[in-house]
Amino acid sequence: MVKTARDTGSAVTDPRSFERAKALVHRIVADRHDRPSLVAGIACEVGAEIIEGIRQAGDDLNSVELSRRFATSRTPIREALMLLEKEGLVDVPPRKRPRVAVPDLQDIREIYRARAALFELIAVDVAKGVSEEGLARLRHAFAEMQASYRAGDVSAFVWANVDFYDQNTLLANNRTVKRILDSLLLRTARLRRLSLSQPGRMERSCDDHARLLRAYEDRDATLAAALIRSNHINALAALEAYLTRAA
Amino acid sequence: MVKTARDTGSAVTDPRSFERAKALVHRIVADRHDRPSLVAGIACEVGAEIIEGIRQAGDDLNSVELSRRFATSRTPIREALMLLEKEGLVDVPPRKRPRVAVPDLQDIREIYRARAALFELIAVDVAKGVSEEGLARLRHAFAEMQASYRAGDVSAFVWANVDFYDQNTLLANNRTVKRILDSLLLRTARLRRLSLSQPGRMERSCDDHARLLRAYEDRDATLAAALIRSNHINALAALEAYLTRAA
DNA sequence: TGAGCGCAAAGTGTAGACAGTCCTTATCCA
């Protein structure tokens, strides 16, 4: 149907994963305006298709075709694509056809480093002020990650990992940083799966997160910050290894 | 013309400052698509009016009225307002009139902390790799700050300060972090003036930046990171003091 | 007087149309 400019792994067809992707786009795009909106619905659907690899980097996003598919006029389609452009999922050049954004290696490096810096901020706050209930939630999310790892389910692991970090940002109670991190997550969501499907990556990630959890239990903010940073550096290294090998 | 929900200081009428504000909005909103665009033009104009305080927090942004003023239809107006909403300058509730966003104290705190975390990242990179030419540019920007301080021109100082930090992000060569920082800057641009007009703030800021510059000259990344963090903490403290006194 | 109700005006969200730009393809010339 659409031609591929740069293949970044095969499409995910698991409907549960697709729903998770849609929800992820939704909470960024719809933000606090939680009323159902035509534009937000379109953005979530198309955004999830990009994240799940159904639409590959470089694919055309023809507004006429999309308006037919969603049985609306082009106005809401254009607005939805603008939302996705702001999140870095879509590229809308003036007077030209919108396309699925093609992230380059520098972008990816920058995103991981920015994420690391902001998560350090989060980790310090969590370590300093986490309640027993908060710890329980983190443990629960971590248990999901372990279960997915044992089941060898990369897709489930990715989303469990998202949940784990979500718990962090929620506990730190910082909307601004949460928004930025969510936005950065969106851009790399597609790639995380690739990074984590590297042999040994899930196991290593589990170890790292176990240590982070212990640092939280000990209320050791400095260690937690260092660990969360190294988590990100490791993830980036695995991803870079994959991408350079693929190229 | 428009009624004020919450006054956050008087409007700036200096046309040079207004042009700077417009340019600031432009580089975020138009990003790399540098072709002149109707939507971007409207967004810059309205955005600058918000930053400069010509439109106060809570003011209505009626799309019909704006379309009359810019002699266009409502479609590009709506798109421009959506862009500004993504940057946190405007609030567009569904089915209700768009308004100039009203930042609350928690938002402001979060923004300053996020900025501090990301600027640390930038400072480390700059300190590690800055060339003699880069240092010269930083010194030049700093000299502008000092000149504005001596002239007692808060508005000029604010923009000189923006230039100084711009040099930092440019030298670190990190587009992603630059984009995020620009966006965060936009949200607080209006408030920075208030913070810096506090007695002694400009002088203190000059001292802080002089020390930062020395850290760069010594290629001391750790010190530079610490200094840039403390700059932000100081600025936030001054702003909080002003806002609580005003309330 | 004051709270509740209903109506008119104002404003938003979407549709559909049109002009201008871009892209593709077929044709021409070297």
Added chain:
DNA sequence: TGGATAAGGACTGTCTACACTTTGCGCTCA
């Protein structure tokens, strides 16, 4: 054969129109 070019179709940016929602105001009734 290969590269330039022009015509046609495809697509975008913007405009106008319209249905539906919200808002503000005046009226009723206690």
